[in-house]
Amino acid sequence: MTDETTTTVPSLEDWQHWALVMARANQMIMEAWADNLAKGKEMPGFGLPVPHATNDPMAWMTAGAEAWSKGLDAWSKVLGHYSAAGESKDRRFASPEWRDDPIFDTVRQSYLAISDKLIGTVEEIDGLDDPARNRLRFATQGFVDAMSPANFVATNPEVMKRTIDTKGENLLAGLKNMLDDISKGQVTQSPEGAFELGRDLATTPGKVIYETTLFQLIQYSPTTDQVLETPLVIFPPWINRFYILDLTPKKSFVRWCVEQGVTLFMVSWKSADESIRDIMMDDYVAAQEQAVDVVRDLLGVKSVHTIGYCVAGTTLAATLAYLAAEKKADKVASVTFLTAQVDFEDPGDLKLFVGDETLTTLQQLTAETGVLDGRVMAATFNLLRGRDLIWNYVVNNYLLGKEPAPFDLLHWNGDVTNLPGEWHRDYLDRLYRQNLMIQPGAMSVLGVPIDLGKIETPAYIQAGREDHIAPAPSVWKLTRILKGPNRFVLAGSGHIAGVVNPPAAEKYQYWTSDEPASTLQEFIAYSTEHKGSWWPDWIEWVKGLNGKKVKAEGARVPGEGKLKPIEDAPGRYVRTR
Known part of the structure; x- marks a missing residue:
């Protein structure tokens, strides 16, 4: 000028x-x-x-x-x-x-x-x-x-x-x-109408084959003549929509898994309303076991592989501890934890939002309906990256007067879900504040005291090097808590991009190590860097547990087993605010 x-x-x-x-x-x-x-x-x-x-x-x-x-x-x-x-x-x-x-x-x-x-x-x-x-x-x-x-x-x-x-x-x-x-009530990060579920996002073919008041269960259609005998059930976080794992076809973890010969089932949680305002941890644990049992019964298999992402991974750990205590651990052949924490001693910046004032505010916000508006959680997560997720849009949208560029990930980020208010406060209090989950017997699930140290299920533990929601050092602690064999993988990037990183993109990297390590720093010192996505490493680990294959027919095809289709994927629940 x-x-x-x-x-x-x-x-x-x-x-x-x-x-x-x-x-x-x-x-x-x-x-x-x-x-x-x-x-x-x-x-x-x-x-x-x-x-x-x-x-x-x-x-x-x-x-x-x-x-x-x-x-x-x-x-x-x-x-x-x-x-x-x-x-x-x-x-x-x-x-x-x-x-x-x-x-x-x-x-x-x-x-x-x-x-x-x-x-x-x-x-x-x-x-x-x-x-x-x-x-x-x-x-x-x-x-x-x-x-x-x-x-x-x-x-x-x-x-x-x-x-x-x-x-x-x-x-x-x-x-x-x-x-x-x-x-x-929220900042626009991707223009409305730019994406539509079932058309641009969540397009992997499948059917909703089971539903309750809390979740729908989606079975995806096979694309290979043979599939792995042991199916996979994915539990996404209930604080977000499941299609983070089924974005556009090129980014979809779901589609990629199906192409690898995996019989895949996805849980789609219902966005909370007053009909499920009283849902608590017991209900989510029961729902996870129920989904596992439905798949086992449908396909006639002894066990299933499971994935728990973020808070659903935390709850999945409680479910596995409950199954171990009840002598039912053989229902689950393996567990994959994606950016999940169970020890909340040092959980990152989210701990700044669990003080007395926060819990009191949450009580006030949910007093009438018992439901926490999902925009409250979205605002909290945006604050953790205010420069990118708030001020960037203040300048672009309000000062420059432009529309934000269409971006599938940010469309998903703005597609908020409501939460049962009391359960959310209980989660913050007992886990983040009191850190009870890692104390043997300090928490009970369905009337049974749980001990994470009793979990012998083989585990694949993935963390993001730059994760600001579930910091890698915190996720690492799972390796020291679980009793069974485990493989830890440190992925490049953060809570989302570190997980949603398709091999074809050739982005980021991940680190692995077969050397014993007592700390994350030791793991890093011994580790080997690999370019690209960790997904191929994961599927090889899964196949190493049981590589047996069966024909992709009968109940392996949605609707051809005893459970008839309710509707096409992605279903109603993911569309309901």
């Missing part, structure tokens, strides 16, 4: 246009207020900055940036001398204007340097215990991300340029986007 452009005087026509922009913005706000009041909703006040009709927009931009620069200078005096940050791949400052204009280049470098200083100061403060330091670190990172100059019209040169180029139409479009998001 040159001096010539910043001193251009707008014409009378320009001022008239900006006045119209202001009028339209006010009208949109008033209409949104009226619409929500008519529906009995409350809406917060709005503070979206738009150019004032009596100010030169370009001068306003320069003044805003200079004011920000002076503010950063004041921060530097408080924190001490700082050095300008070096070049960064930070997506917030990818636009060339951040470097081409000296003022904005100074703002960018100063902000990055002060951010580093603020975050570094947290580690230098004496007298803080680990929980207090973790809380301060999280709060500081949130503050730093929120105060980025990229998040404000007057200090984001890309936004200001677009504002001038469109004569404010971007801010009007952004205001509409913001009002729409406020109305629906």
Whole structure:
């Protein structure tokens, strides 16, 4: 941006246009207020900055940036001398204007340097215990991300340029986007209508062959002449939709498994409503055993392979401990834990959300219906990655006035599920706060005290190196708790991309080791890195347990056994909010 452009005087026509922009913005706000009041909703006040009709927009931009620069200078005096940050791949400052204009280049470098200083100061403060330091670190990172100059019209040169180029139409479009998001209660991360279940996502052919008030059981159609004798039952987390494992065909773990000759069944949990408000851990454990028994009976097999993803893996550990105590462990031939925790001593940043105030708030939110709105959980997970999952969309959707790009993973992320309120509070209290699951006999399931140390089922344990929801060191502890043989695999990336990593993508990597290790650090020291997906390693492990195959006929085909189809996959439950 040159001096010539910043001193251009707008014409009378320009001022008239900006006045119209202001009028339209006010009208949109008033209409949104009226619409929500008519529906009995409350809406917060709005503070979206738009150019004032009596100010030169370009001068306003320069003044805003200079004011920000002076503010950063004041921060530097408080924190001490700082050095300008070096070049960064930070997506917030990818636009060339951040470097081409000296003022904005100074703002960018100063902000990055002060951010580093603020975050570094947290580690230098004496007298803080680990929980207090973790809380301060999280709060500081949130503050730093929120105060980025990229998040404000007057200090984001890309936004200001677009504002001038469109004569404010971007801010009007952004205001509409913001009002729409406020109305629906969550930030739009992928445009509505871009994906449809059964058409773009969750397209692997199959049938719902069994259902209860809590779950549907999907059986997928075989694509090979022969299949592994031992079938697989997958338990996805009930806090999300199961189709994270059946995204687009190229990303689908379900489709890939079927192509490997696996007879696969998927549990699709029902999004909670008042009819299941009283569901607790016993009910989820009973449901997992029930699904296993239905498959065993349908196919006439002694046992099944199982997968538990995230919280469903935690509950699956309780189920296996219960089966072991009841002398029924032979129902399950193997268990695969995907980013699942059972020891919650150090579960990562989610532990910051299990204090007394949080549980009290949850009690208040669920007092009337007994159900926790899934948007509450979604907001919590978004806060864990606020820069990418909140502020990125504030800038793109509200300031630039653009629609977010269609993205299957983020469509799934926004497709929230409701939770039984009391069960969710109980989960946070007994597991995250009291860490009872790893204490033998401290918890009972279906009236039976459980001990995870009694689980002898062969286990495949997968963790994500960059997982911020189930940190790898926490997942690793499963290897020290379970009694049976286990294989630990550390995958590149995080909680989702580390799991949903098809071999054809040739992305990331994973580490394995056959050397004994007592800590994750030892495992890493001894491990071998493999490029690409861990999926082939997993299927070879499964086949190594029992590679016997049978013809893909009869009950191996959905609807041709004793259980008749209820409806086509992906079923009703996954579509119900």
